[in-house]
Amino acid sequence: MTRGLFAVVVCALAAGPAAAQAPPLRWGGDKNGGAPYIFEDADGKLVGFEVEFAAYLGKELGREPVFVQNTWDNLPLSLARGEHDIVLNGYEYSAERHAETPTTVPYYVYSLRLIVPTDEDKVLSWAELGRQGKKRPTVGVLRGTASERYLENRYGDTIDLIRSETVTEMLDEVQAKKFTATVQDAPAASYYVSQGRFPGLKVVDDPVGYGYYVILTKPGDDALRERLNEAIRKGIRTGTLRELYQKYHLWNAAQQRLSYLSEQPWPAVADELSVEEGGGVMVAKRLRDILDKLALAAGTTLLLAFASFPLAMLLGVLVALGRVYGPGWVRVPLGVYVEVLRGTPLLLQLFVIYYLPTQLGRIEGLEWIGSLAPGIWTAAILGLAVNYSAAEAENYRAGLLAVPRGQLEAALALGMTPAVAVRRVVLPQAFRIVIPPVTNDFIALFKDTAVCSTIMIVELTGLYYQFKIYPSLVLELAVAVGLLYLLMSYPMAVLARWAETKFGHGGTR
């Protein structure tokens, strides 16, 4: 997936005469994260409580706010690269985050909410998530968020955690009952569930894991941070923020703590209060934990590759045989199959396989399609296999055509049936001819398993995404993940060379 590309969207929300003179306030966020933070309305206009908050800040600072789009978990990296001046998008305070990207005083007190289907009757409380049962509940969370860490720390042994990048994706999955529950920050839970936008879902039990949304700034940018702090304090004192949160139905009793917190030395007060989500201690960062996760992710990568490629080869051989030896009514649709799959991105195919049945299932009369929706693993393996089957089909077709015609004739002349002649004589030779491109494809597929992180499977690249919101880990993780890929793919390359040497000779006489 192409990530880290910046789409600069100019929101002239508070462009006054004074603002025109000062440099713009470039604020980074992810509109794909969804409502009520930053999202597009029906006219494509950027709205959300953080958009309006940014407008307020721009006005106070006398700088025109300019929105810079990036994927949520990449925002600290793009801040460090100087693509924008601040990050304002539901980032939670933690001591470690503050050390890397100094934070402002909080502008919102968030909590975590447990969301389940309306007819769910087993998991109705946090306590029930922690019970050892026959079937582990599957719980969706946003990658790299406080809710992820909260669940990992408290329920890591009793639930299966599925990480995603968008709130609505999680809510869809729970509503479709693919997941048992999802844990979301209170603003999202309020906007989507309490306000009835997902009628198949309900919020259960009390809020937990209180923490603070803060603005991230660049180290050394103390002047800007202090001006932002002043603006936030003023917004709290004057009730501007309260009005804003009330407009979005986000105001609650917890926000009253903002008055006290914003006037205390920051971040000392947060550390004293010991943020409940455990953000001060990044458990995931412990070496042992990271190594365990790396091993698990490497295993996932291997599993995806070794489960999908044989299937791709089998499909590829069948398609190639149909195209080379089949009648016209078989050759034409198989040709279309190959061209469509070769001509569209793997990512799109994966999305179609995973999401389309669920989406179609919502249309009246097509509910049965929804019941066919594959699970994450089935979709991932099937997606990779189907995509690569097109390339394999072309490899095998080329291999079949490269076997001299005389070989088939000699086999037929011995009295073999055409099917036996192809199976015993032509195919084995074709396999030998295509060893190099097929091995190459396997190594490519091995790396393409990374795409599966977009449907919530945590393989090596997905794990890297999870951890890369902590800039201090980025280099070590990049090296570790890169090395793991290399360690796993290099033996394939060696095996391929060995196979070419052993079988390649005599295959094309």
Add this chain to the structure above:
Amino acid sequence: MIRVTNLVKEHGAHRILNGLTVEFPRGKVTGVVGPSGSGKSTLLRCINGLEPFQAGEVAVGDVRLVGGGTPPRATLVQLRRRVGMVFQSFNLFPHMTVLGNVMSGPVHALGRPAAEAEATAKRLLDRVGLADKAAAKPAQLSGGQQQRVAIARALAVNPAAILFDEPTSALDPRMAAEVMRVIDDLADDEQLQTTMVIVTHDIPALKRVADTLVVLDRGTVAYAGEPAGAPPGYLD
């Protein structure tokens, strides 16, 4: 006995076999000669069902191929199990050993048990003088040796007839002589009773082994009979 009646084979507008009628007597060696393009190889390929033909008939015993349509697959398989073929370019299977090549027909075409097929294959390899090459791959053999393996492979399915399509054309004279010695040996084997049809330009060898001679010219039979009675020019 192979009987070919009024065979017509066309490639587009070009007629290669023009109503050709000929018989190859059972247990005899028939040489087929003629100028290049006279239809010799095409005739063999039509007899073996490797080339469809537009009209006429090929009969091998009671199995008949009729021109003008796609023959039933079962008929083709049945006919090919009776008629072996040795190709100019050998066409050994490179992924199999020499022994595997000779066993491939009995095992994969006739469904014989591997042990039985192996015994037959070893006997035939011994007969063509290549018993010591059983474990070798075709690429490790000379051209002459490969053609001898191809002959053993054709014999392994115990065909009623073997068609040799220019078996020595791709070989140097020494290797060609090796191959012709094997064919000589088969021709002299009175127990074998295999009908052999040899298309070749190796006239001296043909004079030595052929019982009868067929001369083709522009897709028809110009002469069929004793080699000694062949019209002047064809055997010079």
